[in-house]
Amino acid sequence: MRFQLTADQRQLREEVxxxxxxxxxxxxxxxxxxxxxxxxxxDELGDRGYAGLTLPExxxxxxxxxxxxxxxxxxxxAALMPVASALALHLGVAEAIQRFGTDDxxxxxxxxxAAYETVGVLGLSEEHAGSNKLDMETTAERDGxxxxxxGHKQWLTNFLHGDYVLTYAKTGPDGQRxxxxxxxxxxxxxxxxxxxxxxxxxxxxxxxxxTLSDVxxxxxxxxxxVGEGYVQRGRLQTGINVPARGVGIARAALxxxxxxxxxREQGGRPISDHQGVRWEVGEMAExxxxxxxxxxxxxxxxxxxxxxTREFSMAKISATQAAVDNANTATQLHxxxxxxxxxxVERYLRDAKLLTIAGGPNEGxxxxxxxxxxxxHPG
Ligand SMILES: Cc1cc2nc3c(=O)[nH]c(=O)nc-3n(C[C@H](O)[C@H](O)[C@H](O)COP(=O)(O)OP(=O)(O)OC[C@H]3O[C@@H](n4cnc5c(N)ncnc54)[C@H](O)[C@@H]3O)c2cc1C
Numbered sequence: 001m002r003f004q005l006t007a008d009q010r011q012l013r014e015e016v017x018x019x020x021x022x023x024x025x026x027x028x029x030x031x032x033x034x035x036x037x038x039x040x041x042x043d044e045l046g047d048r049g050y051a052g053l054t055l056p057e058x059x060x061x062x063x064x065x066x067x068x069x070x071x072x073x074x075x076x077x078a079a080l081m082p083v084a085s086a087l088a089l090h091l092g093v094a095e096a097i098q099r100f101g102t103d104d105x106x107x108x109x110x111x112x113x114a115a116y117e118t119v120g121v122l123g124l125s126e127e128h129a130g131s132n133k134l135d136m137e138t139t140a141e142r143d144g145x146x147x148x149x150x151g152h153k154q155w156l157t158n159f160l161h162g163d164y165v166l167t168y169a170k171t172g173p174d175g176q177r178x179x180x181x182x183x184x185x186x187x188x189x190x191x192x193x194x195x196x197x198x199x200x201x202x203x204x205x206x207x208x209x210x211t212l213s214d215v216x217x218x219x220x221x222x223x224x225x226v227g228e229g230y231v232q233r234g235r236l237q238t239g240i241n242v243p244a245r246g247v248g249i250a251r252a253a254l255x256x257x258x259x260x261x262x263x264r265e266q267g268g269r270p271i272s273d274h275q276g277v278r279w280e281v282g283e284m285a286e287x288x289x290x291x292x293x294x295x296x297x298x299x300x301x302x303x304x305x306x307x308x309t310r311e312f313s314m315a316k317i318s319a320t321q322a323a324v325d326n327a328n329t330a331t332q333l334h335x336x337x338x339x340x341x342x343x344x345v346e347r348y349l350r351d352a353k354l355l356t357i358a359g360g361p362n363e364g365x366x367x368x369x370x371x372x373x374x375x376x377h378p379g
Pocket of ligand 1: 089121122123124125127129130131132154155156157158199202207354357358359360361363364367
């Protein structure tokens with residue numbers, strides 16, 4: 001057993017790290033302060049081929065797997081977390097088309113998605129369907145070769161700069177759960193924006209609420225069989241981006257803290273001389289390693305088509321909590337100046353908090369993990 005990335009994976013990490021640290025991080029504080037969408041950066045990521053990282057080469061992708069997605073996402077999140085969200089959610093939509101769409105749909109959508117010329121949005125959550133998505137109220141009714149969609153979606157990350165929402169809608173009665181949900185690609189223009197929230201963190205990429213009123217969608221835009229959208233979604237592994245974002249923030253908080261506490265002097269010596277500080281920094285490093293190992297283990301199992309239920313939930317819980325804990329400690333160890341936007345650490349703390357909630361709250365993942373552990377240990 002070897003705990004190391006391959007030479008190609010290390011090369012990808014170095015490429016993205018250099019780009020992210022030199023191009024994204026220097027702009028991160030200002031973009032966050034202004035709440036400005038990182039349009040140019042995302043376009044550049046498209047030009048670099050990252051928007052199609054896991055898509056097949058014949059559609060303009062790079063044919064990589066979930067380990068590479070985790071590596072890419074960690075590096076982007078270490079510079080500016082919402083950039084990683086925007087790219088990963090887009091790629092998640094493209095992956096759904098790749099996995100469950102028809103050849104014609106792959107031809108129609110994937111080449112421009114791999115280039116980030118067409119941007120995907122995930123439309124799953126609703127006001128009354130958050131941690132329990134099957135409580136969704138949006139419906140799709142068939143009318144000949146079309147479907148008529150009514151309802152709303154919320155937390156539509158990428159929507160304001162996106163092209164298609166992968167919209168999950170009920171096409172059968174609740175008695176048929178979970179086989180009563182179908183996925184459709186709906187153009188963003190068909191929605192009406194109702195609310196664009198002001199958020200604690202992730203301020204550069206907005207996640208609005210938008211409604212659908214008698215919107216007609218051709219059956220050609222249905223992704224996967226009728227009634228199977230929700231079940232098929234469970235087979236996608238791109239959710240690994242959420243713990244990977246946690247690893248990115250946790251690592252950035254550690255890096256910044258080592259640098260700051262090594263040069264900041266009080267009483268004639270660096271504050272890193274205090275044993276209390278060194279212990280905290282040691283624990284931060286331990287959390288980064290634990291989070292990364294768990295995340296890469298889940299990604300590696302996904303790439304080998306092994307079950308990831310238990311491993312994914314462990315990674316999600318551990319890595320997102322590591323991000324919050326490390327960002328919190330980093331802010332403490334930066335003292336007063338860490339509480340200002342002169343440094344990155346206060347943003348890490350605000351951005352990190354999203355990750356224990358989004359991608360399914362950690363409590364839900366604890367339920368899943370607990371169930372998996374009992375199943376693995378019968379009696
Ligand atoms: C900024 C942002 C971006 C997002 N982007 C997207 C997106 O692009 N597409 C999309 O479809 N969704 C997106 N989401 C939605 C996100 O996945 C949901 O917010 C999340 O699943 C939680 O749903 P909820 O907010 O309705 O919380 P609720 O389901 O109302 O839960 C509230 C709280 O109750 C507690 N809780 C819930 N379940 C349990 C349990 N089993 N045991 C114990 N406690 C529990 C948790 O503390 C939880 O945080 C985004 C959310 C945010 C905030």
